[in-house]
């Protein structure tokens with residue numbers, strides 16, 4: 092299988108490391124010419140995970156996204172959700188024909204409120220059987236330092252998912268598989284919102300006792316949403332699988348791709364969403380927190396997307412809704428958390 096990686100941020104760089112550590116050649120699309128040149132000459136990415144050095148004989152670097160896709164059988168998309176529409180807007184309409192796509196994106200497309208597989212279906216006619224995801228509690232920084240991590244690959248065809256997962260297994264990466272394409276993507280979106288909430292709680296000086304209650308309630312809230320969204324998709328015929336009945340089987344939300352990712356994002360100091368929330372809790376405005384961090388945490392847009400999606404899904408989501416109101420409707424963080432306090436069990 093010939094792999095292509097789209098993106099040169101932390102996560103895309105970590106995924107290139109995993110594949111090339113397994114001696115698998117990678118077609119790598121890098122947006123900026125100077126980064127591609129630096130990678131070719133100095134063997135590392137100067138802006139993300141710069142401690143990771145690559146065997147450049149395994150890299151086919153390009154700033155032409157269509158060339159990278161054309162050279163690959165399996166294309167991994169690792170661009171932050173905020174830039175996906177811009178990046179995919181430059182892709183030729185037939186470029187993804189016959190390709191397998193793996194999404195490494197933990198976000199929803201802002202503005203249009205849909206998951207990447209729904210967008211790829213609409214714009215590029217990518218079928219659900221050619222769409223896969225790689226998710227799970229895995230910070231790029233820990234991949235860079237080869238700390239044991241677990242990744243979950245999801246897709247509709249069990250054997251193909253297992254085959255893809257095999258390429259990513261190394262002595263520091265374990266892999267698991269499942270078939271809950273919609274659930275794992277929404278879980279990855281939701282955990283960013285709850286991490287933001289955890290950060291806000293920390294900024295408001297709640298302690299570890301409260302945080303554990305907040306996160307366990309967030310896990311329950313997430314499970315309720317995932318179940319409802321799964322049932323809705325079956326009802327409106329938006330199921331991913333060839334056999335919608337199989338999707339009635341509820342996934343085990345206590346596994347790492349759901350609960351594990353929620354926990355690591357809420358607790359870890361690597362989490363940008365938690366850091367962003369912490370600043371909001373301490374009294375920064377959204378704009379000043381964004382300026383200070385020089386980036387947009389994905390949970391910020393996600394909170395708005397989920398707020399609107401949940402108007403249709405109808406799950407009980409007091410934590411996610413309050414985070415949305417604090418970030419987008421100027422609800423004072425202290426007041427929002429007083430409301431959450433009353434809802435927690």
Ligand SMILES: NC(=O)c1ccc[n+]([C@@H]2O[C@H](COP(=O)([O-])OP(=O)(O)OC[C@H]3O[C@@H](n4cnc5c(N)ncnc54)[C@H](O)[C@@H]3O)[C@@H](O)[C@H]2O)c1
Pocket residue numbers: 098099100101102103122139169170171172174177178195196197198229230231232389
């Ligand atoms: N970082 C992680 O540990 C990690 C782990 C798992 C999944 N993910 C997911 O991977 C995806 C990528 O995240 P990341 O952490 O690698 O992001 P990042 O912040 O490290 O990288 C951002 C990248 O976006 C590029 N960029 C900036 N402005 C752009 C624009 N206008 N158009 C196109 N590209 C632009 C930058 O050049 C940079 O390469 C996200 O969906 C994230 O949730 C990240």
